[in-house]
Ligand SMILES: Nc1ncnc2c1ncn2[C@@H]1O[C@H](COP(=O)(O)OP(=O)(O)OP(=O)(O)O)[C@@H](O)[C@H]1O
């Protein structure tokens with residue numbers, strides 16, 4: 178993880194009071210997560226809490242990650258944020274950014290270093306000193322931002338995790354950091370852990386401190402699970418999740434019914450499926466919940482359309498595939514956009530990718546390396562002989578071998594939560610002058 182495509186150069190002024198300003202820094206990466214049971218609808222927009230619990234898989238960070246450096250210094254004159262190389266000018270006053278910075282800083286501890294002269298511990302910054310410092314934050318995503326690939330989840334999780342490292346913050350109750358991250362973006366609370374993560378809706382406590390994420394199983398528990406992501410569009414979506422869910426809460430009676438009656442049952446089913454490594458049950462409830470989330474979007478007035486014709490053709494293909502196999506081998510899910518995430522098991526991933534490359538091919542087989550994130554797997558898939566009866570079933574839906582509907586394919590898997598990176602992976606290049 179050494180490439181820094183968005184290195185930010187910042188000039189820090191020397192003053193007569195402070196000729197050698199000290200800049201404290203921490204850099205982390207954080208994963209995206211893709212929900213199997215969807216969060217859609219806020220119970221309390223002020224605290225950014227949900228009307229129902231949700232559950233997701235945190236994805237491996239090799240391809241998809243947010244990398245964030247958080248820095249603090251008494252020589253900074255204001256809080257600043259850079260995203261993907263450009264400064265976000267009004268960021269420091271945004272409610273989401275402030276909730277994360279102020280929330281983590283309130284949990285800061287003293288920074289202690291070992292004095293090389295005598296080996297004794299020395300406090301270099303007291304927890305109160307941190308309050309007098311401004312922060313500079315720089316972050317970039319290794320995948321399209323705001324395109325329905327959970328960039329806000331990875332981004333705010335990386336922000337909170339970097340601030341936790343910077344300030345040496347400590348939780349006063351388990352899950353407190355996730356309660357802070359959810360105020361950045363709801364789904365971000367789930368990216369603070371690896372593997373399978375539930376966000377418990379909470380609401381029994383008046384300050385919503387029980388609306389936190391919790392790891393259901395780590396990334397090693399069910400290592401066989403794979404995620405194949407079909408990027409149908411990497412354009413910024415028309416209706417943001419925040420606006421979309423606000424309209425849904427205001428107008429969809431189906432959404433209220435779903436949150437009250439359906440999701441609690443589905444949370445139980447999926448948690449049991451994960452514990453028992455039961456893909457049949459995991460896959461079915463994942464597909465049904467994606468369908469119901471998009472049904473609530475259609476039930477919103479005016480309706481919201483996130484899936485498109487390509488998304489729907491993927492749904493049909495997956496149902497034909499599972500029917501042909503006589504079992505659930507792949508499960509689709511769609512967030513607030515047309516991109517498909519297909520969960521499967523390692524024993525079926527080549528077959529599934531072969532199916533994807535047959536009906537959503539690269540421009541040419543020679544260019545498959547630019548099209549699929551895992552070249553070795555793509556080559557295996559190109560060699561794989563699909564069963565004629567499976568192809569006949571898919572083609573009955575009207576699907577043909579057609580390039581262009583999918584822009585790129587990520588082949589990935591579950592992975593760990595935020596990782597602390599080496600200082601040389603930092604996103605800043607500070608020049609003191
Ligand atoms: N690395 C990051 N650091 C800080 N903030 C980020 C980062 N990446 C994205 N964001 C914030 O998240 C916003 C995008 O969130 P949005 O919910 O619109 O898209 P998304 O998360 O990609 O899609 P979805 O939530 O539907 O999967 C950006 O405009 C920015 O404010």
Ligand SMILES: C[C@@](O)(CCOP(=O)(O)OP(=O)(O)O)CC(=O)O
Pocket residue numbers: 211212214215216217225231329330361362363364365418419512513
């Ligand atoms: C469809 C979803 O991806 C919605 C994600 O919504 P956000 O977490 O982006 O919303 P805000 O809390 O308003 O920032 C489903 C999910 O991830 O559970």
